[in-house]
Amino acid sequence: xxxxxxxxxxxxxxxxxxxxxxxxxxxxxxxxxxxxxxxxxxxxxxxxxxxxxxxxxxxxxxxxxxxxxxxxxxxxxxxxxxxxxxxxxxxxxxxxxxxxxxxxxxxxxxxxxxxxxxxxxxxxxxxxxxxxxxxxxxxxxxxxxxxxxxxxxxxxxxxxxxxxxxxxxxxxxxxxxxxxxxxxxxxxxxxxxxxxxxxxxxxxxxxxxxxxxxxxxxx
Amino acid sequence: xxxxxxxxxxxxxxxxxxxxxxxxxxxxxxxxxxxxxxxxxxxxxxxxxxxxxxxxxxxxxxxxxxxxxxxxxxxxxxxxxxxxxxxxxxxxxxxxxxxxxxxxxxxxxxxxxxxxxxxxxxxxxxxxxxxxxxxxxxxxxxxxxxxxxxxxxxxxxxxxxxxxxxxxxxxxxxxxxxxxxxxxxxxxxxxxxxxxxxxxxxxxxxxxxxxxxxxxxxxxxxxxxxxxxxxxxxxxxxxxxxxxxxxxxxxxxxxxxxxxxxxxxxxxxxxxxxxxxxxxxxxxxxxxxxxxxxxxxxxxxxxxxxxxx
Numbered sequence: 001x002x003x004x005x006x007x008x009x010x011x012x013x014x015x016x017x018x019x020x021x022x023x024x025x026x027x028x029x030x031x032x033x034x035x036x037x038x039x040x041x042x043x044x045x046x047x048x049x050x051x052x053x054x055x056x057x058x059x060x061x062x063x064x065x066x067x068x069x070x071x072x073x074x075x076x077x078x079x080x081x082x083x084x085x086x087x088x089x090x091x092x093x094x095x096x097x098x099x100x101x102x103x104x105x106x107x108x109x110x111x112x113x114x115x116x117x118x119x120x121x122x123x124x125x126x127x128x129x130x131x132x133x134x135x136x137x138x139x140x141x142x143x144x145x146x147x148x149x150x151x152x153x154x155x156x157x158x159x160x161x162x163x164x165x166x167x168x169x170x171x172x173x174x175x176x177x178x179x180x181x182x183x184x185x186x187x188x189x190x191x192x193x194x195x196x197x198x199x200x201x202x203x204x205x206x207x208x209x210x211x212x213x214x215x216x217x218x219x
Numbered sequence: 220x221x222x223x224x225x226x227x228x229x230x231x232x233x234x235x236x237x238x239x240x241x242x243x244x245x246x247x248x249x250x251x252x253x254x255x256x257x258x259x260x261x262x263x264x265x266x267x268x269x270x271x272x273x274x275x276x277x278x279x280x281x282x283x284x285x286x287x288x289x290x291x292x293x294x295x296x297x298x299x300x301x302x303x304x305x306x307x308x309x310x311x312x313x314x315x316x317x318x319x320x321x322x323x324x325x326x327x328x329x330x331x332x333x334x335x336x337x338x339x340x341x342x343x344x345x346x347x348x349x350x351x352x353x354x355x356x357x358x359x360x361x362x363x364x365x366x367x368x369x370x371x372x373x374x375x376x377x378x379x380x381x382x383x384x385x386x387x388x389x390x391x392x393x394x395x396x397x398x399x400x401x402x403x404x405x406x407x408x409x410x411x412x413x414x415x416x417x418x419x420x421x422x423x424x425x426x427x428x429x430x431x432x433x434x435x436x437x438x439x440x441x442x443x444x445x446x447x448x449x450x451x452x453x454x455x456x457x458x459x460x461x462x463x464x465x466x467x468x469x470x471x472x473x474x475x476x477x478x479x480x481x482x483x484x485x486x487x488x489x490x491x492x493x494x495x496x497x498x499x500x501x502x503x504x505x506x507x508x509x510x511x512x513x514x515x516x517x518x519x520x521x522x523x524x525x526x527x528x
Contacts, residue, residue, distance in 0.1 A: 072436065075434065098235045103432040106435075106438055
């Protein structure tokens with residue numbers, strides 16, 4: 001599904017922060033992406049999410065060489081990827097429902113066609129009672145679940161999560177992990193970037209470890 | 220929350236805009252647009268009036284000629300005057316001919332000679348004012364020739380030198396007005412563009428989120444462009460209407476102060492109203508400023524997206 005071949009990344013004229021990355025992400029797979037702070041986890045996620053271009057190497061996403069795609073084609077490809085940001089990135093002037101429905105709205109679907117889907121998903125993540133609440137009144141855990149719901153509403157083939165348990169207590173972290181496992185079982189490939197060892201120990205999954213710019217894969 | 224109550228929650232909220240409608244930045248931008256449109260519209264209104272007045276001055280002066288009949292020994296000046304009037308009336312294009320009476324001719328000299336002078340002993344020339352019909356032209360060469368042949372003491376003055384100076388003055392006034400208008404328009408466009416950039420900076424997060432959820436560039440740009448076009452039109456319309464009302468008020472005040480129909484006022488402010496062209500210009504300025512607002516927002520969106528990538 002995703003193939004990295006000798007990918008390298010540097011910002012401007014600085015040193016190369018990601019070097020010779022060669023790995024693949026298979027359909028329906030589950031993996032943790034870990035490494036110390038500053039190892040380049042967020043940069044690798046941005047490469048996976050097509051918001052950064054590598055300085056060298058080849059990235060193949062859903063059988064497309066990303067280097068040769070137009071901005072519009074990249075946008076269409078990005079719809080097959082869901083992202084959960086560490087800082088949630090919810091729009092404060094829109095309700096939880098509207099935030100979660102955003103990926104469907106931008107592809108031109110009418111609200112009547114997605115209302116039930118969004119309501120059902122919000123109930124599934126435990127936010128049924130907060131459907132019309134604005135993000136500023138949600139707790140950290142509720143915002144995190146709203147962000148996850150937005151990432152999965154369009155049934156992406158790949159889900160990327162950047163430190164999804166960074167701002168929540170261990171109990172909620174466990175619930176969120178179960179949510180990701182459920183999504184994976186329903187067919188979505190999952191990549192969770194984290195340095196939470198306890199979280200990784202809870203689920204036996206493939207690990208991609210970044211260290212000194214190189215990636216080590218533990219299947 | 221049950222489905223029906225959830226739906227009612229949506230119904231009470233109505234359509235949610237992706238770009239927030241009532242932000243402080245949006246209100247501030249609408250205010251900047253309104254003020255700049257007001258200044259541009261007042262300037263263009265003023266310039267339109269100046270151009271109309273300058274054209275009217277020219278037209279008024281161009282429509283007048285005078286015949287001077289000099290008293291000559293051995294000739295009857297009243298007979299010469301009558302003959303000259305007759306020749307002038309016969310010339311094609313002449314609308315009105317009026318001979319100044321002896322008293323009127325004397326009064327014309329009073330500013331130079333004073334009022335205590337006896338004009339009886341002075342050879343004061345007599346004047347005939349000729350008014351040319353609107354849109355018509357008079358063959359001045361033919362009229363001069365016939366005057367020379369039949370009334371030797373008469374000469375025609377078509378005010379050519381005066382008209383030429385007036386034309387030069389009017390052209391200079393129009394050029395200066397257009398220069399000021401262009402400067403004001405440039406300042407308006409620049410300040411509105413910068414204010415739009417400022418307002419857009421608070422929307423960077425929205426652009427990024429739309430990008431991350433797979434929105435195409437055209438979709439994101441259109442969301443902002445539509446919103447900012449609306450803001451520009453709202454602010455521009457407010458400024459434009461305020462400018463038109465202000466110009467109307469100035470006209471009312473000028474009528475009150477100078478008096479309606481006063482010759483001096485009419486000469487100076489021949490068209491102290493916007494007129495159809497003026498309204499078109501103000502409407503065009505509102506459209507231009509709204510377009511600048513919308514296009515700047517689009518440009519910022521595209522720049523932001525390029526920066527993300």
